[in-house]
Amino acid sequence: MSETLRIGVLGLVHDHVWGNLNDLAGAEGAELVAVADPHPSLLDKVKNKYGCATYANHEALVERERLDAAWVYADNAQGAELTVWAAERGLHVMVEKPMAADLAGAERMIDAAQRAGVRLMVNWPIAWRAQVQEAIALAKSPELGDVWQLSYRVGHAGPRRIGSSPESCEWLYSAEPKGGGAMLDFCSYGVNVAVVLLGRPERLTGVVRRLDDPDLAVEDNAMVVMSYPRAMAVAEGSWTQIGNPSTGYLATIYGTKGAVIVGAGHGGRLWKATEEHPGNVEVTPPKPEPHMASALAHFLWALSTDEDFCPLCRPATCRDTQEILAAAVASAQAGKEVVLPG
Secondary structure, eight states, rough: SSSSSSEEEEEOTTTHHHHHHHHTTTTTEEEEEEEEEEEEHHHHHHHHHHHOEEESSSSHHHHHSSSSSEEEEEEEEHHHHHHHHHHHHTOEEEEETTOSSSSHHHHHHHHHHHTOOEEEEEEGGGGHHHHHHHHHHHHGGGGGOOOEEEEEEEOOOOOTTTTHHHHHHHHHHHHHTTSSHHHIIIHHHHHHHHHHEEEEEEEEEEEEEEOOTOOOOSSSSEEEEETTTEEEEEEEEESSSOOGGGGGGEEEEEEEEEEEEEESSSTOEEEEEESSOOOOOOEOOOOOOOOGGHHHHHHHHHHHOOOOOOOGHHHHHHHHHHHHHHHHHHHHHHTTTEEOOO
């Protein structure tokens, strides 16, 4: 691998790409080499803003450019296929959450990376928020005791209302196999945190609804209730929430000795309650370590040190997240609880 990591971007239809491209542009230790996507308007946007080479397809990009890694920002289904394709060509890969459209895709991605001997990171934007990092650290500490309940809600007014690109909306509002809908888009966050703190549940129930438009091809609201031997967790996702109250991205983690409430957004707030101080006491999260400040910083750090990715972003964690989401979809379709295989 070269001293400066040469990164190519495969796909531009996942709108999270733009913030990460901003981090990559001009960064030390990494270079944006080229971007591939079939949409001319998105390629023009990249060319005008970043001045890198652009290609209409990923095959031409990899054939003509020397790369060390690929960032994948396609829809959830194609993202899995592009990840496998890139790994098979010896490229380290960062793919945007939730990893894939289904469990089979997630498992193919992990297998391809392992066979090729390359690193695979799944990017969860909340992983770089100081309050989320501190909440997870507190939840794992003796101070809160054993976690027995987790509630995580993610909500906004829906991709179209918040101004997501037409290219992103096209697949987010499309039925399988592209992997759209509020379940994969938003419930995935809470499920991922539950896997990190509690592992795989024994059984779960999924609920999906079309509350805004009954003719939508996908659900605009979803919920997953996860049952553990001595704990429970709930992940909520909404595309019909008007405004951005504190419940927009809110998590509450309950332990046997205390609780933590996680506020929304970058710079979000954090509160803690314990037996000694039962009223919510605001906690100032420490500034993230440099390698926990952004997806780019973490990706570069892990590749250069050979350290494992943070728990939220590890392929094994995200594989279990994908399994739970798939089971929740099946539960919703069948209208009954699903027991996960042991």
